[in-house]
Amino acid sequence: MVSVLLLGCVDTSPTIDMSVYQVDIRPSWPDILIPENNPMTAASVAFGKQLFTDKRLSIDSTISCASCHKSTSGFADSVPFSIGVGGKLGFRNSGSLTNVAYLPYFNRDGGVKTLDRFSLVPIEDHAEMNLNLIEMTHRLMHDESYVKLAKTIYNRTPDAFSVSRALASYLRTFISDDSPYDRYVYDGDSTTLTPSQKRGYDLFFGPRAKCSTCHNGINLTNYTFQNNGLYADYKGKDRGRQRVTDDPRDEGKFRVASLRNISLTAPYMHDGSLPDLDAVLDHYINHGVPHENKNPIIDEIQITRSEKEDLISFLEAMTDDAFIRNNAIVTLGE
Ligand code: HEC
Ligand code: HEC
Structure with missing residues (x-):
């Protein structure tokens, strides 16, 4: 009888692995910024991964x-x-989380400064998850494995602090650096791009299409805020950076978008108003519409109809299949 009782008390939950998590990044790429007060451990990444697909983080658990x-x-x-929640629509197109660890600030208007606190924004947002953070902690306290993880990793309850930091740890593992484009540029492997993609590459970085004036660096963005000529009038529309700075000179300016995995992230632009890459290229060929904040480079872009196809194939070379299928990152279920 005694031995049966003892067996019943044996802790069968998996041990919590507090070893340092090494993010696998190309040696030639810069290190990602990992704040001292939120070191990445196998446990913090695993905790964040579970939270990422946990519907309890929304008010109605949907x-x-x-x-x-x-x-x-x-x-x-x-x-x-x-x-x-409740079928509510947000007001921006959802961001890709590819290489989010490299972003100097978050959201298309730069409204959020740190990844470590970012997750509290969607959790509390009425049109996203709409969950009060105190209520969230009460809920998660019922989950023994979360309580244990939060206690071991952060010496806290599963509260706003630990949940947002674990999610940040997990998001920092979203590194995409092995697309055909990367193998061409960083490994010098000239076989990874098709002839059309190579022509697209030369156009993209060349003086006529001018894409790389704004889209450059490892994420194909210089992270500045630009108006690329989407609308003539922003009345009743998303004013972008102006929402943060209240400066009319920022009206219609958005962070230059990363082009990582771009062929997977349709529809495009901050409001998802352009359905596919063909429409994006048409937008640039036609120079968008006039606006006093539009960057003048947009009017100087010269692309012919036949070059359009090459540019689209080039953008498709940003797709990193290994990243999308990486078991360490991908979580099943929505
Ligand atoms: C209802 C949809 C929705 C949910 C749920 C949601 N997000 Fe988002 N997320 C968005 C949208 C839309 C944006 C773009 C917002 C913007 O640019 O202003 C975004 C942007 C982000 C960004 C910034 C990306 C960038 O490029 O700056 C991060 C990081 C992020 N979300 C993480 C999360 C995490 C973690 C959760 C869960 C706690 C979450 N999101 C839940 C819709 C959602
Ligand atoms: C003056 C700077 C600038 C130039 C030049 C420029 N872009 Fe952009 N691009 C932007 C900005 C800013 C956005 C984001 C706009 C928004 O969110 O509404 C963007 C968005 C995009 C998107 C959509 C990304 C997404 O996730 O929705 C694609 C694709 C794109 N650009 C490709 C190109 C190509 C190809 C060229 C060259 C023909 C080019 N861009 C030239 C600034 C620029």
């Missing part, structure tokens, strides 16, 4: 982070505006 950031869509969504 929506998880993965509902709007789908691996098959390059960790973006496939609709212009994602649906949050």
